[in-house]
Amino acid sequence: DIQMTQSPSSLSASVGDRVTVTCQASQDIGNNLSWYQQKPGRAPKVLIYDASNLETGVTSRFSGGGSGTDFTFVISDLQPEDIATYYCQQYQSLPLTFGPGTKVDLK
Amino acid sequence: VQLQESGQGLVKPSGTLSLTCLVSDYSISGNDWWVWIRQPPGKGLEWLGYLYSRGATYYNPSLQSRLTLSMDTSKNQFSLKLTSVTAADTAVYFCARTKTMVTRYFEYWGQGALVTVSS
Numbered sequence: 001d002i003q004m005t006q007s008p009s010s011l012s013a014s015v016g017d018r019v020t021v022t023c024q025a026s027q028d029i030g031n032n033l034s035w036y037q038q039k040p041g042r043a044p045k046v047l048i049y050d051a052s053n054l055e056t057g058v059t060s061r062f063s064g065g066g067s068g069t070d071f072t073f074v075i076s077d078l079q080p081e082d083i084a085t086y087y088c089q090q091y092q093s094l095p096l097t098f099g100p101g102t103k104v105d106l107k
Numbered sequence: 108v109q110l111q112e113s114g115q116g117l118v119k120p121s122g123t124l125s126l127t128c129l130v131s132d133y134s135i136s137g138n139d140w141w142v143w144i145r146q147p148p149g150k151g152l153e154w155l156g157y158l159y160s161r162g163a164t165y166y167n168p169s170l171q172s173r174l175t176l177s178m179d180t181s182k183n184q185f186s187l188k189l190t191s192v193t194a195a196d197t198a199v200y201f202c203a204r205t206k207t208m209v210t211r212y213f214e215y216w217g218q219g220a221l222v223t224v225s226s
Contacts, residue, residue: 034212043216
């Protein structure tokens, strides 16, 4: 199985801050990575696919990058509505696996 | 595409957990993977498996011996059965659909159904 790790596990930031989350795969996954946002009591929502492509309708304040084993997710200008938990997910091979999540809240 | 989970909210230990996902505004008979994912309370996401209208099914090896996925195209729904459940199977269960057969991220999700395993 491909193991996904994320850091940090949680962070506090202020409105307007630039927030960066990293995701690392235990083996090369190319660019087969997506990022999700999950708010309490809600289903996850895809934000980024193929490591750096913004899903239709998602704000451009979100961006992603990387390939191979190391990936980043950035919120360029943190807003109150961005408070959520963020997950990465690889789809290079089965079983499909998620990172453990990064909880983002307001300082 | 709209997905809606339904099924038991409470299952006894050693029993069988059964859930159905009704899909609206889209036919499940096409070239798509239909997916089950779960999330224990306060924890992360786990892919359980997916199935395709032409009959292919793939399971997470961690659950393969207990899990069965099936599809009823006449009702436009797909289902999950998990046997010999324990408290560790308590979770919110989501159904979802991947973007394409190859690009297997989860584009559409149901709202989730909480299943509690308890006597």
